Amino acid sequence: MTMQVGLKVWRFNSRTGERELQEFEIAAPEEATLLDCLDIVKDQHDGTLAYRKSCRMMICGSCGMRMDGAAVLACKMRMYDIAQAGHVPVISAMGNLPIVKDLVVDMDPFWEKFNSVNPYLQPGYEEPPDGKENLITQERMNVIHKEALCINCGCCVSECNAMEADPLFTGPQALAKAMRFVGDPRDGQKLARLEKLNGEHGIWECTRCYFCTERCPKGVDPRDAIAKLGAESMKEGIDRDMGAKHAKWFVTSARTTGWLRETELVPKTQGVVAAIKQTRFALDLALKGKVPPPFPPHVAKDVKESRRLYDLVRDQGRDGYAGIVQGERALGRLSHGHGVGDQTLEEIYDRPGAYHRPFIADEEADA
Protein backbone atom coordinates (compact mmCIF):
# COMPACT_ATOMS: atom_id res chain seq x y z
CA MET A 1 0.00 0.00 0.00
CA THR A 2 1.28 3.43 -0.76
CA MET A 3 0.45 6.81 0.68
CA GLN A 4 0.92 10.38 -0.45
CA VAL A 5 3.44 12.32 1.61
CA GLY A 6 4.01 16.06 1.41
CA LEU A 7 7.28 17.58 2.62
CA LYS A 8 8.59 21.13 2.72
CA VAL A 9 12.37 21.09 2.82
CA TRP A 10 14.63 24.02 3.63
CA ARG A 11 17.36 23.96 1.00
CA PHE A 12 20.62 25.77 1.65
CA ASN A 13 23.94 25.99 -0.12
CA SER A 14 26.82 27.25 2.00
CA ARG A 15 28.87 28.05 -1.09
CA THR A 16 26.37 30.43 -2.62
CA GLY A 17 24.35 31.29 0.48
CA GLU A 18 21.12 30.52 -1.40
CA ARG A 19 18.16 29.48 0.72
CA GLU A 20 14.79 28.18 -0.39
CA LEU A 21 11.80 26.30 1.01
CA GLN A 22 11.00 23.61 -1.52
CA GLU A 23 7.84 21.51 -1.49
CA PHE A 24 7.64 17.87 -2.57
CA GLU A 25 4.70 15.55 -2.99
CA ILE A 26 5.69 11.90 -3.21
CA ALA A 27 4.19 8.41 -3.15
CA ALA A 28 5.74 6.23 -0.45
CA PRO A 29 5.02 2.84 1.10
CA GLU A 30 2.80 3.10 4.17
CA GLU A 31 5.56 1.96 6.48
CA ALA A 32 7.94 4.65 5.20
CA THR A 33 9.99 6.71 7.60
CA LEU A 34 11.07 10.29 7.00
CA LEU A 35 14.39 8.94 5.76
CA ASP A 36 12.67 6.62 3.27
CA CYS A 37 10.72 9.63 2.01
CA LEU A 38 13.87 11.69 1.58
CA ASP A 39 15.44 8.78 -0.33
CA ILE A 40 12.46 8.80 -2.69
CA VAL A 41 12.77 12.55 -3.13
CA LYS A 42 16.48 12.25 -3.88
CA ASP A 43 16.14 9.28 -6.23
CA GLN A 44 13.08 10.27 -8.17
CA HIS A 45 12.45 13.98 -7.75
CA ASP A 46 15.58 15.96 -7.03
CA GLY A 47 19.02 14.35 -6.88
CA THR A 48 20.59 17.52 -5.54
CA LEU A 49 19.00 17.16 -2.10
CA ALA A 50 21.68 16.53 0.54
CA TYR A 51 21.23 14.72 3.88
CA ARG A 52 23.23 12.21 5.89
CA LYS A 53 22.24 8.60 6.42
CA SER A 54 23.81 5.23 6.91
CA CYS A 55 22.29 2.45 9.02
CA ARG A 56 18.55 3.23 8.60
CA MET A 57 17.95 1.60 11.99
CA MET A 58 18.59 4.25 14.64
CA ILE A 59 22.06 3.17 15.55
CA CYS A 60 24.61 5.15 13.52
CA GLY A 61 23.40 8.62 14.47
CA SER A 62 23.83 10.10 10.97
CA CYS A 63 20.32 11.26 10.18
CA GLY A 64 19.55 13.91 12.78
CA MET A 65 17.50 16.79 11.37
CA ARG A 66 14.56 18.97 12.32
CA MET A 67 10.93 18.31 11.57
CA ASP A 68 8.61 21.21 12.25
CA GLY A 69 11.38 22.81 14.25
CA ALA A 70 12.19 19.89 16.55
CA ALA A 71 15.16 17.56 16.16
CA VAL A 72 14.37 13.97 15.12
CA LEU A 73 16.17 10.95 13.73
CA ALA A 74 14.82 10.70 10.20
CA CYS A 75 15.05 6.91 10.17
CA LYS A 76 12.99 6.62 13.35
CA MET A 77 10.21 8.95 12.22
CA ARG A 78 7.30 6.99 10.75
CA MET A 79 5.30 9.21 8.40
CA TYR A 80 1.96 7.39 8.24
CA ASP A 81 0.04 9.39 10.83
CA ILE A 82 1.40 12.68 9.62
CA ALA A 83 0.53 11.96 6.00
CA GLN A 84 -2.87 10.63 7.00
CA ALA A 85 -3.61 13.85 8.87
CA GLY A 86 -2.80 15.77 5.69
CA HIS A 87 -0.01 17.63 7.46
CA VAL A 88 2.96 18.80 5.39
CA PRO A 89 5.91 19.02 7.80
CA VAL A 90 8.81 21.41 7.37
CA ILE A 91 12.17 19.62 7.29
CA SER A 92 15.31 21.59 8.07
CA ALA A 93 18.87 21.13 9.27
CA MET A 94 19.67 20.74 12.99
CA GLY A 95 20.27 23.84 15.07
CA ASN A 96 23.40 25.05 16.88
CA LEU A 97 25.68 23.68 14.15
CA PRO A 98 26.73 25.37 10.90
CA ILE A 99 24.84 24.15 7.83
CA VAL A 100 26.95 22.74 5.00
CA LYS A 101 24.19 21.96 2.56
CA ASP A 102 20.42 21.45 2.87
CA LEU A 103 20.00 19.07 5.84
CA VAL A 104 23.71 18.41 6.37
CA VAL A 105 25.41 20.22 9.24
CA ASP A 106 29.09 20.54 9.99
CA MET A 107 29.65 18.17 12.92
CA ASP A 108 33.19 19.38 13.68
CA PRO A 109 32.16 21.55 16.66
CA PHE A 110 30.17 18.58 17.96
CA TRP A 111 33.16 16.22 17.76
CA GLU A 112 35.46 18.80 19.31
CA LYS A 113 33.26 18.94 22.39
CA PHE A 114 32.89 15.19 22.37
CA ASN A 115 36.67 14.87 22.41
CA SER A 116 37.06 17.57 25.04
CA VAL A 117 35.61 15.26 27.71
CA ASN A 118 38.24 12.63 26.91
CA PRO A 119 35.74 9.94 25.94
CA TYR A 120 37.96 6.95 26.65
CA LEU A 121 38.32 4.80 29.69
CA GLN A 122 41.36 6.01 31.63
CA PRO A 123 43.43 3.39 33.38
CA GLY A 124 43.97 3.61 37.10
CA TYR A 125 41.47 1.06 38.22
CA GLU A 126 42.37 -1.88 40.38
CA GLU A 127 43.88 -4.82 38.60
CA PRO A 128 41.55 -7.81 38.47
CA PRO A 129 42.21 -10.35 41.24
CA ASP A 130 42.88 -13.17 38.77
CA GLY A 131 44.98 -10.92 36.57
CA LYS A 132 42.68 -11.59 33.64
CA GLU A 133 39.15 -10.37 33.75
CA ASN A 134 37.73 -7.31 35.42
CA LEU A 135 34.20 -8.38 36.24
CA ILE A 136 31.82 -5.55 36.98
CA THR A 137 28.34 -6.26 38.26
CA GLN A 138 25.31 -5.31 36.24
CA GLU A 139 24.25 -3.13 39.15
CA ARG A 140 27.32 -0.95 38.89
CA MET A 141 26.94 -0.62 35.15
CA ASN A 142 23.25 0.30 35.47
CA VAL A 143 24.46 3.66 36.74
CA ILE A 144 25.55 4.56 33.22
CA HIS A 145 23.17 2.40 31.24
CA LYS A 146 21.34 5.34 29.68
CA GLU A 147 24.45 7.37 28.97
CA ALA A 148 26.07 4.44 27.18
CA LEU A 149 23.21 4.33 24.67
CA CYS A 150 24.17 7.62 23.02
CA ILE A 151 24.62 7.32 19.25
CA ASN A 152 26.16 10.80 18.77
CA CYS A 153 23.33 12.03 16.57
CA GLY A 154 23.42 15.60 17.85
CA CYS A 155 19.63 15.99 18.27
CA CYS A 156 20.14 17.21 21.85
CA VAL A 157 22.82 19.69 20.85
CA SER A 158 20.53 20.99 18.13
CA GLU A 159 17.91 21.94 20.73
CA CYS A 160 20.15 23.12 23.58
CA ASN A 161 19.21 26.55 24.91
CA ALA A 162 22.43 27.09 26.83
CA MET A 163 24.42 26.41 23.70
CA GLU A 164 22.43 28.97 21.80
CA ALA A 165 23.54 31.55 24.39
CA ASP A 166 27.11 30.23 24.66
CA PRO A 167 28.27 28.25 21.64
CA LEU A 168 31.26 27.10 23.70
CA PHE A 169 29.07 25.37 26.30
CA THR A 170 30.23 21.75 26.48
CA GLY A 171 26.68 20.72 25.70
CA PRO A 172 24.32 17.85 26.48
CA GLN A 173 25.90 15.12 24.36
CA ALA A 174 29.44 15.65 25.61
CA LEU A 175 28.26 15.97 29.21
CA ALA A 176 26.20 12.79 28.98
CA LYS A 177 29.31 11.11 27.58
CA ALA A 178 31.35 12.54 30.47
CA MET A 179 28.90 10.99 32.94
CA ARG A 180 29.31 7.69 31.12
CA PHE A 181 32.96 7.72 32.24
CA VAL A 182 32.57 9.44 35.62
CA GLY A 183 30.09 6.74 36.59
CA ASP A 184 32.14 3.87 35.21
CA PRO A 185 33.69 1.96 38.10
CA ARG A 186 36.68 1.10 35.92
CA ASP A 187 37.68 4.68 35.15
CA GLY A 188 40.63 6.07 37.04
CA GLN A 189 40.20 9.79 36.35
CA LYS A 190 36.91 10.63 37.99
CA LEU A 191 38.14 13.56 40.07
CA ALA A 192 40.14 15.14 37.27
CA ARG A 193 37.11 14.79 35.03
CA LEU A 194 34.79 16.41 37.56
CA GLU A 195 37.25 19.27 38.14
CA LYS A 196 37.27 20.05 34.45
CA LEU A 197 33.51 19.75 34.08
CA ASN A 198 33.09 22.31 36.84
CA GLY A 199 35.14 24.81 34.88
CA GLU A 200 34.16 27.36 32.28
CA HIS A 201 31.49 26.21 29.78
CA GLY A 202 30.90 23.21 32.05
CA ILE A 203 27.93 21.62 33.76
CA TRP A 204 26.68 24.69 35.58
CA GLU A 205 25.98 26.55 32.35
CA CYS A 206 23.04 24.28 31.63
CA THR A 207 19.74 26.15 31.98
CA ARG A 208 17.81 22.99 32.89
CA CYS A 209 15.41 23.51 30.03
CA TYR A 210 15.17 19.75 29.47
CA PHE A 211 14.98 20.12 25.69
CA CYS A 212 17.85 17.64 25.30
CA THR A 213 16.04 15.01 27.33
CA GLU A 214 12.83 15.70 25.48
CA ARG A 215 14.40 15.32 22.05
CA CYS A 216 16.92 12.52 22.50
CA PRO A 217 15.78 9.61 20.31
CA LYS A 218 17.60 7.04 22.44
CA GLY A 219 16.40 7.98 25.91
CA VAL A 220 19.88 9.06 26.99
CA ASP A 221 18.43 11.86 29.09
CA PRO A 222 21.42 14.23 29.08
CA ARG A 223 19.89 16.63 31.59
CA ASP A 224 19.72 13.78 34.08
CA ALA A 225 23.39 13.02 33.40
CA ILE A 226 24.26 16.66 34.08
CA ALA A 227 22.35 16.53 37.37
CA LYS A 228 24.31 13.42 38.34
CA LEU A 229 27.59 15.15 37.49
CA GLY A 230 26.58 18.12 39.66
CA ALA A 231 25.60 15.93 42.59
CA GLU A 232 28.78 13.90 42.34
CA SER A 233 30.93 17.04 42.12
CA MET A 234 29.43 18.39 45.31
CA LYS A 235 29.83 15.07 47.05
CA GLU A 236 33.51 15.24 46.14
CA GLY A 237 33.70 18.76 47.53
CA ILE A 238 33.92 20.54 44.19
CA ASP A 239 31.48 23.33 44.84
CA ARG A 240 33.19 26.58 43.88
CA ASP A 241 30.80 27.30 41.04
CA MET A 242 27.85 29.56 41.61
CA GLY A 243 25.59 26.79 40.37
CA ALA A 244 26.91 24.41 43.03
CA LYS A 245 26.55 27.03 45.74
CA HIS A 246 23.04 27.70 44.57
CA ALA A 247 22.16 24.02 44.82
CA LYS A 248 23.79 23.74 48.23
CA TRP A 249 21.83 26.66 49.53
CA PHE A 250 18.62 24.97 48.45
CA VAL A 251 19.55 22.06 50.66
CA THR A 252 20.56 24.17 53.67
CA SER A 253 17.50 26.29 53.34
CA ALA A 254 15.19 23.31 53.11
CA ARG A 255 16.88 21.59 56.03
CA THR A 256 16.81 24.54 58.42
CA THR A 257 13.43 26.09 57.75
CA GLY A 258 11.79 23.57 55.46
CA TRP A 259 11.26 26.04 52.66
CA LEU A 260 13.22 28.14 50.23
CA ARG A 261 14.43 31.52 51.47
CA GLU A 262 14.86 33.46 48.26
CA THR A 263 16.15 36.56 50.05
CA GLU A 264 19.24 34.69 51.20
CA LEU A 265 19.75 32.81 47.96
CA VAL A 266 21.59 35.58 46.15
CA PRO A 267 24.15 36.45 48.87
CA LYS A 268 24.81 32.76 49.47
CA THR A 269 25.44 31.90 45.85
CA GLN A 270 26.79 35.07 44.26
CA GLY A 271 28.43 36.71 47.27
CA VAL A 272 27.52 39.91 49.11
CA VAL A 273 28.65 42.46 46.52
CA ALA A 274 26.59 40.89 43.80
CA ALA A 275 23.71 40.66 46.25
CA ILE A 276 23.73 44.39 46.77
CA LYS A 277 23.53 44.88 43.02
CA GLN A 278 20.51 42.66 42.99
CA THR A 279 18.79 44.51 45.81
CA ARG A 280 16.88 46.76 43.51
CA PHE A 281 15.52 43.69 41.70
CA ALA A 282 14.63 42.07 45.01
CA LEU A 283 12.85 45.16 46.23
CA ASP A 284 10.87 45.25 43.02
CA LEU A 285 9.89 41.65 43.56
CA ALA A 286 9.00 42.37 47.18
CA LEU A 287 6.82 45.30 46.15
CA LYS A 288 4.96 43.02 43.77
CA GLY A 289 4.46 40.54 46.59
CA LYS A 290 6.73 37.89 45.07
CA VAL A 291 9.13 37.56 47.98
CA PRO A 292 8.26 37.53 51.63
CA PRO A 293 10.16 40.10 53.73
CA PRO A 294 13.48 38.74 54.97
CA PHE A 295 12.94 38.85 58.73
CA PRO A 296 12.21 36.93 60.72
CA PRO A 297 12.80 33.68 58.84
CA HIS A 298 9.66 31.67 58.78
CA VAL A 299 9.94 27.98 59.66
CA ALA A 300 7.64 25.60 57.86
CA LYS A 301 5.29 23.55 59.95
CA ASP A 302 6.57 20.27 58.57
CA VAL A 303 10.26 21.11 58.63
CA LYS A 304 10.92 17.79 60.36
CA GLU A 305 9.88 15.99 57.20
CA SER A 306 12.44 17.79 55.14
CA ARG A 307 15.15 17.23 57.78
CA ARG A 308 14.33 13.56 57.88
CA LEU A 309 14.70 13.34 54.12
CA TYR A 310 18.07 14.99 54.36
CA ASP A 311 19.26 12.56 57.02
CA LEU A 312 17.96 9.59 55.10
CA VAL A 313 19.94 10.50 52.01
CA ARG A 314 23.06 11.03 54.10
CA ASP A 315 22.70 7.84 56.13
CA GLN A 316 22.15 5.70 53.06
CA GLY A 317 25.20 7.20 51.40
CA ARG A 318 23.00 8.20 48.50
CA ASP A 319 24.50 11.63 48.02
CA GLY A 320 26.27 12.10 44.70
CA TYR A 321 24.95 10.46 41.56
CA ALA A 322 23.85 7.39 43.49
CA GLY A 323 20.91 9.39 44.76
CA ILE A 324 19.70 10.05 41.25
CA VAL A 325 20.25 6.69 39.59
CA GLN A 326 17.10 4.64 39.61
CA GLY A 327 18.04 1.43 37.85
CA GLU A 328 17.71 3.11 34.51
CA ARG A 329 16.01 1.33 31.66
CA ALA A 330 16.18 4.05 29.13
CA LEU A 331 14.86 2.29 26.05
CA GLY A 332 12.26 0.48 28.11
CA ARG A 333 10.83 3.82 29.04
CA LEU A 334 10.72 5.33 25.58
CA SER A 335 7.13 5.62 24.57
CA HIS A 336 6.03 3.70 21.52
CA GLY A 337 2.31 3.75 22.08
CA HIS A 338 2.32 0.69 24.37
CA GLY A 339 2.89 1.04 28.06
CA VAL A 340 5.06 -1.59 29.68
CA GLY A 341 2.27 -2.22 32.15
CA ASP A 342 2.45 -4.64 35.01
CA GLN A 343 0.48 -7.44 33.44
CA THR A 344 1.57 -10.98 34.10
CA LEU A 345 2.41 -13.24 31.17
CA GLU A 346 -0.92 -15.03 31.71
CA GLU A 347 -2.81 -11.77 31.45
CA ILE A 348 -0.90 -10.90 28.32
CA TYR A 349 -1.75 -14.17 26.61
CA ASP A 350 -5.34 -13.89 27.71
CA ARG A 351 -5.88 -10.58 25.99
CA PRO A 352 -8.57 -10.80 23.34
CA GLY A 353 -6.96 -11.46 19.98
CA ALA A 354 -3.58 -12.33 21.50
CA TYR A 355 -1.43 -15.03 19.94
CA HIS A 356 -1.19 -18.41 21.63
CA ARG A 357 1.36 -18.78 24.28
CA PRO A 358 4.41 -20.42 22.67
CA PHE A 359 5.53 -23.85 23.74
CA ILE A 360 8.59 -23.64 25.91
CA ALA A 361 10.82 -26.70 25.79
CA ASP A 362 11.67 -27.16 29.46
CA GLU A 363 8.28 -26.21 30.76
CA GLU A 364 5.69 -28.60 32.20
CA ALA A 365 3.11 -29.39 29.54
CA ASP A 366 0.23 -28.14 31.66
CA ALA A 367 1.98 -25.06 33.04
Next chain:
Amino acid sequence: MLDMRHLGAERIIDRLPGSRELSMTFAGVDPIYDPVPVRPGAHYHMGGVETGNDGETELTGLYAAGEVACVSVHGANRLGGNSLMETITFGRRAGRAAAEWALANTTVDLPESAKADAERELKALLDVSSGERPWQIRNDLGTSMLENFGVFRREEQMTRQVEIIAEVRERYERGVVVEDKGDVFNSDLTQAIELGNMIDLAACMLQAGVARKESRGAHARPYDYPDRDDENFMKHSISRWAGDGPELSWKEVRYTKFDPMERKY
Protein backbone atom coordinates in the same frame (compact mmCIF):
# COMPACT_ATOMS: atom_id res chain seq x y z
CA MET B 1 7.36 -14.47 13.09
CA LEU B 2 9.83 -14.37 15.96
CA ASP B 3 8.12 -15.01 19.26
CA MET B 4 9.88 -13.67 22.33
CA ARG B 5 6.88 -13.55 24.66
CA HIS B 6 8.02 -16.46 26.78
CA LEU B 7 10.90 -14.29 28.00
CA GLY B 8 8.50 -12.01 29.79
CA ALA B 9 8.31 -8.23 30.02
CA GLU B 10 11.12 -7.82 32.49
CA ARG B 11 13.74 -9.79 30.60
CA ILE B 12 12.79 -8.22 27.31
CA ILE B 13 13.11 -4.73 28.77
CA ASP B 14 16.31 -5.64 30.58
CA ARG B 15 18.16 -7.66 28.01
CA LEU B 16 16.66 -6.81 24.64
CA PRO B 17 15.82 -3.12 24.81
CA GLY B 18 17.36 -2.43 21.39
CA SER B 19 15.45 -5.22 19.66
CA ARG B 20 12.26 -4.08 21.34
CA GLU B 21 12.81 -0.53 20.19
CA LEU B 22 13.39 -1.71 16.61
CA SER B 23 10.28 -3.90 16.60
CA MET B 24 8.11 -1.15 17.97
CA THR B 25 9.41 1.54 15.69
CA PHE B 26 9.58 -0.34 12.44
CA ALA B 27 6.96 -3.07 12.80
CA GLY B 28 4.67 -1.38 15.30
CA VAL B 29 4.82 -4.54 17.40
CA ASP B 30 5.78 -4.78 21.05
CA PRO B 31 7.61 -8.12 21.50
CA ILE B 32 6.30 -8.30 25.06
CA TYR B 33 2.83 -8.83 23.69
CA ASP B 34 3.13 -10.10 20.14
CA PRO B 35 5.49 -12.01 17.83
CA VAL B 36 7.61 -9.86 15.57
CA PRO B 37 7.59 -10.27 11.79
CA VAL B 38 11.13 -10.96 10.54
CA ARG B 39 12.88 -11.52 7.21
CA PRO B 40 16.47 -11.96 6.07
CA GLY B 41 18.47 -8.83 5.49
CA ALA B 42 22.08 -7.82 4.96
CA HIS B 43 23.38 -7.06 8.41
CA TYR B 44 27.13 -7.08 8.18
CA HIS B 45 29.65 -7.57 5.40
CA MET B 46 31.97 -10.33 6.54
CA GLY B 47 34.52 -10.22 3.78
CA GLY B 48 36.42 -7.12 2.81
CA VAL B 49 39.72 -5.63 1.88
CA GLU B 50 42.35 -8.10 3.00
CA THR B 51 44.52 -6.61 5.73
CA GLY B 52 47.25 -7.67 8.11
CA ASN B 53 47.07 -7.24 11.86
CA ASP B 54 47.76 -3.51 11.57
CA GLY B 55 45.22 -2.77 8.87
CA GLU B 56 47.87 -2.67 6.16
CA THR B 57 46.83 -3.79 2.67
CA GLU B 58 48.61 -4.89 -0.50
CA LEU B 59 48.94 -1.27 -1.52
CA THR B 60 51.64 0.51 0.46
CA GLY B 61 50.15 3.36 2.45
CA LEU B 62 46.56 2.12 2.14
CA TYR B 63 45.02 0.98 5.40
CA ALA B 64 41.58 -0.50 5.95
CA ALA B 65 39.54 -0.94 9.12
CA GLY B 66 36.01 -1.74 10.18
CA GLU B 67 33.36 -3.31 8.03
CA VAL B 68 35.30 -2.57 4.86
CA ALA B 69 38.28 -4.57 6.09
CA CYS B 70 38.82 -8.27 6.62
CA VAL B 71 41.47 -9.31 9.09
CA SER B 72 39.94 -12.80 8.99
CA VAL B 73 39.62 -13.44 12.68
CA HIS B 74 36.20 -15.03 12.61
CA GLY B 75 36.13 -16.92 9.35
CA ALA B 76 32.86 -17.26 7.49
CA ASN B 77 30.56 -16.87 10.47
CA ARG B 78 28.82 -13.75 11.56
CA LEU B 79 29.17 -14.16 15.31
CA GLY B 80 27.55 -11.71 17.67
CA GLY B 81 30.04 -8.93 18.24
CA ASN B 82 32.62 -9.73 15.57
CA SER B 83 32.28 -6.23 14.19
CA LEU B 84 33.51 -4.99 17.57
CA MET B 85 36.80 -6.78 17.04
CA GLU B 86 37.12 -5.17 13.61
CA THR B 87 36.40 -1.69 14.90
CA ILE B 88 37.73 -1.50 18.43
CA THR B 89 40.78 -3.73 18.26
CA PHE B 90 41.81 -3.52 14.63
CA GLY B 91 40.44 -0.04 14.13
CA ARG B 92 42.81 1.19 16.79
CA ARG B 93 45.73 -0.75 15.41
CA ALA B 94 45.02 0.38 11.84
CA GLY B 95 44.60 4.00 12.88
CA ARG B 96 47.85 3.98 14.76
CA ALA B 97 49.79 2.25 11.97
CA ALA B 98 48.30 4.52 9.29
CA ALA B 99 49.21 7.62 11.30
CA GLU B 100 52.75 6.36 11.82
CA TRP B 101 53.09 5.62 8.14
CA ALA B 102 51.75 9.04 7.19
CA LEU B 103 54.15 10.77 9.57
CA ALA B 104 57.12 8.87 8.23
CA ASN B 105 56.18 9.33 4.56
CA THR B 106 55.21 12.91 4.02
CA THR B 107 55.15 12.90 0.26
CA VAL B 108 53.69 10.39 -2.09
CA ASP B 109 54.64 10.62 -5.71
CA LEU B 110 51.39 10.59 -7.57
CA PRO B 111 51.86 10.54 -11.31
CA GLU B 112 50.20 13.51 -13.01
CA SER B 113 48.51 11.10 -15.37
CA ALA B 114 46.70 9.34 -12.49
CA LYS B 115 45.27 12.63 -11.32
CA ALA B 116 44.26 13.58 -14.85
CA ASP B 117 42.60 10.19 -15.33
CA ALA B 118 40.56 10.57 -12.15
CA GLU B 119 39.49 14.07 -13.12
CA ARG B 120 38.49 12.92 -16.59
CA GLU B 121 36.41 10.09 -15.15
CA LEU B 122 34.62 12.43 -12.78
CA LYS B 123 33.93 14.92 -15.51
CA ALA B 124 32.59 12.21 -17.80
CA LEU B 125 30.24 11.05 -15.04
CA LEU B 126 29.00 14.58 -14.38
CA ASP B 127 28.60 15.35 -18.08
CA VAL B 128 26.03 12.63 -18.74
CA SER B 129 22.78 14.46 -19.36
CA SER B 130 20.36 11.77 -20.50
CA GLY B 131 19.88 8.18 -19.46
CA GLU B 132 18.95 6.26 -16.36
CA ARG B 133 19.17 7.57 -12.82
CA PRO B 134 21.45 5.34 -10.70
CA TRP B 135 18.71 4.32 -8.24
CA GLN B 136 16.88 2.18 -10.79
CA ILE B 137 20.01 0.17 -11.45
CA ARG B 138 20.84 0.03 -7.74
CA ASN B 139 17.39 -1.34 -6.91
CA ASP B 140 17.64 -3.99 -9.63
CA LEU B 141 21.09 -4.99 -8.40
CA GLY B 142 19.86 -5.31 -4.82
CA THR B 143 16.68 -7.23 -5.60
CA SER B 144 18.37 -9.69 -7.92
CA MET B 145 21.27 -10.30 -5.52
CA LEU B 146 18.85 -11.02 -2.67
CA GLU B 147 16.89 -13.36 -4.92
CA ASN B 148 19.81 -15.26 -6.43
CA PHE B 149 22.63 -14.85 -3.96
CA GLY B 150 20.76 -14.67 -0.68
CA VAL B 151 20.58 -17.06 2.24
CA PHE B 152 20.47 -20.39 0.39
CA ARG B 153 22.44 -20.51 -2.83
CA ARG B 154 21.82 -22.67 -5.89
CA GLU B 155 24.31 -23.18 -8.66
CA GLU B 156 21.89 -22.25 -11.44
CA GLN B 157 20.68 -19.12 -9.66
CA MET B 158 24.23 -17.97 -9.11
CA THR B 159 25.15 -18.49 -12.76
CA ARG B 160 22.01 -16.65 -13.83
CA GLN B 161 22.96 -13.81 -11.51
CA VAL B 162 26.36 -13.58 -13.19
CA GLU B 163 24.50 -12.77 -16.41
CA ILE B 164 22.20 -10.32 -14.67
CA ILE B 165 25.25 -8.51 -13.31
CA ALA B 166 26.64 -8.26 -16.82
CA GLU B 167 23.40 -6.59 -17.95
CA VAL B 168 23.37 -4.30 -14.95
CA ARG B 169 26.95 -3.32 -15.71
CA GLU B 170 26.05 -2.56 -19.30
CA ARG B 171 23.27 -0.24 -18.18
CA TYR B 172 25.65 1.47 -15.78
CA GLU B 173 28.37 1.87 -18.34
CA ARG B 174 25.96 3.37 -20.82
CA GLY B 175 26.04 6.32 -18.46
CA VAL B 176 23.89 7.32 -15.51
CA VAL B 177 22.60 10.80 -14.82
CA VAL B 178 24.00 12.61 -11.81
CA GLU B 179 21.71 15.57 -11.16
CA ASP B 180 23.85 17.31 -8.59
CA LYS B 181 26.75 19.00 -10.39
CA GLY B 182 27.92 20.94 -7.35
CA ASP B 183 30.99 20.48 -5.21
CA VAL B 184 29.42 20.72 -1.76
CA PHE B 185 28.42 17.44 -0.08
CA ASN B 186 27.48 15.89 -3.41
CA SER B 187 26.04 12.56 -2.32
CA ASP B 188 24.33 12.15 -5.68
CA LEU B 189 27.79 11.82 -7.22
CA THR B 190 29.23 9.60 -4.49
CA GLN B 191 26.23 7.28 -4.69
CA ALA B 192 26.70 6.94 -8.45
CA ILE B 193 30.37 6.07 -7.96
CA GLU B 194 29.49 3.61 -5.21
CA LEU B 195 27.02 1.90 -7.51
CA GLY B 196 29.87 1.13 -9.93
CA ASN B 197 31.86 -0.33 -7.03
CA MET B 198 28.91 -2.40 -5.89
CA ILE B 199 28.56 -3.95 -9.33
CA ASP B 200 32.25 -4.92 -9.28
CA LEU B 201 31.89 -6.32 -5.78
CA ALA B 202 28.84 -8.37 -6.73
CA ALA B 203 30.85 -9.90 -9.57
CA CYS B 204 33.65 -10.85 -7.15
CA MET B 205 31.25 -12.39 -4.64
CA LEU B 206 29.49 -14.42 -7.31
CA GLN B 207 32.68 -15.80 -8.78
CA ALA B 208 33.94 -16.86 -5.37
CA GLY B 209 30.53 -18.22 -4.40
CA VAL B 210 30.20 -20.44 -7.46
CA ALA B 211 33.75 -21.73 -7.00
CA ARG B 212 33.26 -22.60 -3.32
CA LYS B 213 31.58 -25.97 -3.67
CA GLU B 214 30.72 -26.49 -0.02
CA SER B 215 28.63 -24.93 2.74
CA ARG B 216 30.52 -22.89 5.30
CA GLY B 217 29.29 -20.17 7.63
CA ALA B 218 27.06 -17.80 5.75
CA HIS B 219 27.74 -19.49 2.41
CA ALA B 220 25.01 -22.14 2.39
CA ARG B 221 24.42 -24.50 -0.53
CA PRO B 222 21.99 -26.99 0.99
CA TYR B 223 20.90 -28.39 -2.40
CA ASP B 224 24.21 -29.48 -3.91
CA TYR B 225 26.95 -29.10 -1.28
CA PRO B 226 25.34 -29.17 2.16
CA ASP B 227 28.54 -30.01 4.05
CA ARG B 228 31.70 -28.27 4.94
CA ASP B 229 34.69 -29.54 2.99
CA ASP B 230 37.91 -28.77 4.84
CA GLU B 231 40.00 -30.83 2.50
CA ASN B 232 39.33 -28.62 -0.51
CA PHE B 233 38.08 -25.37 0.89
CA MET B 234 39.78 -24.62 4.17
CA LYS B 235 41.14 -21.49 2.51
CA HIS B 236 40.33 -17.85 1.94
CA SER B 237 38.87 -16.67 -1.37
CA ILE B 238 40.86 -13.73 -2.64
CA SER B 239 39.52 -11.60 -5.53
CA ARG B 240 41.59 -9.15 -7.49
CA TRP B 241 40.29 -6.94 -10.25
CA ALA B 242 41.96 -7.87 -13.52
CA GLY B 243 41.09 -5.35 -16.18
CA ASP B 244 37.49 -6.18 -16.92
CA GLY B 245 36.56 -8.78 -14.34
CA PRO B 246 37.50 -10.42 -11.08
CA GLU B 247 40.25 -12.98 -10.77
CA LEU B 248 39.90 -15.55 -8.01
CA SER B 249 42.77 -17.03 -6.03
CA TRP B 250 43.09 -18.82 -2.71
CA LYS B 251 45.05 -18.22 0.44
CA GLU B 252 45.98 -20.55 3.26
CA VAL B 253 44.20 -20.10 6.58
CA ARG B 254 46.49 -19.18 9.42
CA TYR B 255 45.40 -20.50 12.77
CA THR B 256 47.21 -20.29 16.03
CA LYS B 257 45.47 -20.91 19.35
CA PHE B 258 42.18 -22.39 18.26
CA ASP B 259 41.70 -25.18 15.78
CA PRO B 260 38.84 -24.50 13.42
CA MET B 261 35.81 -26.66 14.02
CA GLU B 262 32.29 -26.95 12.79
CA ARG B 263 29.70 -24.71 14.37
CA LYS B 264 27.04 -27.03 15.68
CA TYR B 265 24.30 -24.67 16.85
